[in-house]
Amino acid sequence: MPLRLRAFFRLFLSLVLGCAAALHAPAALAGLKPNELAIVINEDDPDSVAVGAYYRQRRDIPAANVVKVRIPGKPQRLTPAQFRLLKEEIDSKLGPTIQAVLMIWTTPYAVDCNSLTGAYTLGFDGAQCAKTCAAGQPSPYFNSKSARPLTDHAMRPSMLLPISSVKEAKALIDRGVAAGFRTVPATAYYLATSEKARNTRAGFFPPPGRVPARRLTTKVIQGDVLEGARDVLIYQTGMAQVAKLDTLQFVPGALADHLTSLGGDLLGTSQMSSLRWLEAGATASYGTVSEPCNHWQKFPNPTVLLRRYLGGDSAIEAYWKSVAWPAQGLFIGEPLAAPYRATSRGR
Template identity: 70%
Template sequence: MHRLTLAVLLAMVGSAQAEPARPGLSPKQLAIVINDADPNSVAVGAYYRKVRNIPKANVVHVSIPNSPQRLDAVQFSVLKKEIDSQLGDGIQAVLMIWTAPYAVECNSITSAYTMGFDPGQCTRTCDAGRPSKYFNSAASQPYAALGMRLSMLLPADSVQQAKAVIDRGVAAGFRIVPATAYYMVTSEAARNARARFYPPAARLASKKIATKVVHADVLENADDIIIYQTGMAHVGKLDTLGFRPGALADHLTSLGGDLLGQSQMSSLRWLEAGATASYGTVSEPCNHWQKFPHPAILLRHYVGGASAIEAYWKSVAWPTQGLFIGEPLAAPYRR
């Protein structure tokens, strides 16, 4: 395997900075939003607050009866105002603890919250999206620097599963363990839009991480995964895989973020398989690479010490349709 230093690999991303900015997101800067009409949200929210030591003042309560999968623009506007009215100025990011709602018309609920609802995207969902000011940014305080409160959704359909995701995020911070980032080049040509951005095969000894590009439709029997990125409508053999605490995994397809949809594999399957965070689009995006996590930029920021929410948000250029899910504070390389 070709050996590269960490500095060389980071430079390949083309950032102006020689090293990633020091990430700054901490539990006291994260607000958690609990749906009081959903008992699972209440239970998972209480657990998350305890294990992540979230200040009581950072707990936001809302009520969303019946948990619809999608909100319209008016419903979302009311919800956002209710959330924002309960936030202090120091809050840089928000974690919504529920499975649904996960979309606002054609926008994801996380992008609508962080960047504002974009009705124009819904006219033609395959058009280019609005650029994110946070894409590959050096900002360590997104709200203070850019006026953007990052957001993520922690699915809570299963309290047990949600607690397992949280526990993996917490465990990621204890020590660096040997791991591999896997990048798949599959037979689904249209879904290989990101393949040109895959990092080269390398071993970064100081971080105990290797990168591998695999030409196959499926990864099987790997037990050291820290990143898994592919392009498939359905990803097989997930039950044969082992994910490290803090692992990120996503697949480029049209409707991975339609969490409860049936047409393609839901991003929930990644969390169920052992990943700690994931991403998917909630409406037809076409295969613009800008609407999905950029592999090299995601790796650069995550290995550089960013948390899952920071690294994922920094890796998507046009995130309007993209839903960020999982445990936001996971940071296996923050040292």
């Protein structure tokens, strides 16, 4: 058995055996703070400017952490050369205390076959574009306990805060902020669907149960649709199109994503865009921007995501730590949402 396969087989066993432990993760006392997050604003996009100003005010982001760039024309995808210049410009304006980056716009969201967030954080992976279904480069941050990714792993996790409208973007930010004030009763829903090829994460679903200390219930459902739930903290499924989102109520800080090929192609029409999760009320989501095939490693691992989020990580930390091969994956939403961080109470 090749070394890479052996390593992932051991990882698979450790995660499956650790499912129950995910339900009893201790609260974190440290994690990403507002003064460690840089926000990047596109001055050629008035909505980016307006939402960036609102985010800075709501999250008390220091003025020194604001990076202003110009990206004319709102392209959906950048060429590697365009991306290199953008990354160099952003990085040149970041101080050594910046641990993560939030880009505030909808487009661009990809660099060739890479997501913008994957390329920014780990570097553009041109080899992945030669065969997008091939295995990805492993992320050193996967399932990490680190609260300082730049310090510990020489990388800055990044996220995109998309803007369907200024009003919706502000509501998304408000949900992230609200998540930090009190823990509400909630449920994590995991669906094993009839689309068998999209169920590769089902073996990592945490077992059904309750976590009284977090006021959380976990449910595993055999079915294609979740309908009428009013307490959604996590919703993970495998479908090209997810129905009945308009019947759901997401709690502040909710994370939701679907395993399908092109959820991260935000303005694409062939499959459901990850934007639909945010529009339905989730606070953060994830999707791939090019055909990844159904490698579970290219999508958020349910056990890792739950463990890290319950342990107090912010949305950007928990989501990034849950993806083993993130080059094609786009992380979107409000990064600082942290409903289970002990030190967040009373903010």
